Amino acid sequence: MKEQDVHSPWIAAFAALFLWWFSTGAILVVVRLMERRGEAARRAVVVAALPVMGLGIWGYETTLGAGSAGAAYGAFLSALAIWGWIELAFLLGVITGPNAHACPADVPEWERFVRAWGTLAFHEILLVAVLGLMWATGAGAANPTGLWTFTMLYAARVSAKLNLYAGVPRINVEFIPAHLRHMASHFRLRRPGWVFAVAVTGLTLALACWIERAIAAGDAGALTGHALLAAITGLALLEHWLMVLPLPDAKLWRWMMPAPKQDKRPEGPHGF
Template sequence: MLSFVVPALYALFVWWLGTGIILYLDGLPQRTYRWSLTGAAAALVAGVYGLVLTCTGLSLAHVYCGFTCGVLIWGTLEMSYFMGLVSGPRKAPCPPGCGPWKRFALAVGTSLYHEVSVVVTGVILIALCWDQPNQVGVWTYSVLWIMRWSAKLNVFFGVPNLHTDWLPEHLRFLQTYMGQRHMNYLFPVSVTLGTVGVILLVGRALDTDIAPFSDTSYVLTATLLALAVLEHWFLVLPLPDEALWSWAFQRRADTGAARTPVCPACAQDRPRVLISLRGI
């Protein structure tokens, strides 16, 4: 039982702590970003180096280290976007009256360079760890990559809880590209496929014919994917998920922040908006 509980709790802790650290640093004054990004650059190098070292190992320490490195690499990329280092060519709100295709094209322009960096980093990690026995770091990065894209598409197509107040001040214009609806057609596909993935990974972890090394790898990945599915549900259910990182938001609560209206063309069937933002 401990072989399942311990890695699940570890994945939960890393997800919670990593999200909180990023949100806290994003909420600091922009003059601190250079120091945060310097630390993030060092963390990125350490994460890639650690991933390369651990992908050849078969011990539990190698598994946990590989998982942690995968989260670390992803977190540094997220910081580079939220702190404005790597974003996109467009840094302006969506013009009024845009159709869905034009709004989508403009929205892609707000994060194009970042998305390219995510793809390039993913390809590099896959190449570095190709045909190695420990793939948990690559799996971790891939889960965060795919589910992040899924969450962004769901927010674009429209969800009840846009979680906009967790955006840093300089990214508030992104609210104008978001849709606000009770539901969109992509959401059930996202949560269904994500849930099926969790079930398959747990099934592999329960396979008695595989080694403890593999058990832990599957449990870590399944837990992270389950948390990503949960984050999707936070987009539609009225749950106070911001309470999970209240310590990271204390400074923002003290200073307050202005809001940018959601794109009027997309504000259909407006429900109450839950204030939060997906962290990893």
């Protein structure tokens, strides 16, 4: 393979697609395997995965001053590692929020919002804290790929949560583990509104920005970094459109997932 091919924006885009798909699938497999285990076992998995977070922090700090294409890939992987550990802790129910109850159907809107916030407050606080530390150490660095990767992941995740809360036509709850099923009671099935319009407009503008910067890049590192950011932003935009379009997105991971164990306990009024 020629050296210029290694720095191709298309290779970077496909690498981002694969890394996103693989890391998401790996987290979902672990969550499925631990779904019917006790809280202590889930906490042990999160602690055992701490080296992934440590490697992500080390990689992020190490690549900040390097402007090569390899450093851009390293920064991207590091941001995914940090993000992945936090998501694993969330999906295993270790870092979520103080509210673990389903939302009644007849509560006023302000109470519904407070209840929804309570289901993931600790997770959101951790994300904001990590994002703040990353900006404090990485703003103005020669290689901002890791910083912007985490920033785009955070912005897209907040946008997706707001859309689930405000209401969208399609909501996939297939991969929500049993210990987080109460969160689905805070979702709304309805036609998309202004929240969705603002979200897809913002993500589209961000995607156009990364593509423009990739085209104007003067070196391989900047080209690779902006191509990776364009790919992850495009995936976030696609994720939003999948809340509206009737496409079987769950098939991307269902084939690799272990079969769920049947829960023989009786379902409550908010069970699935």
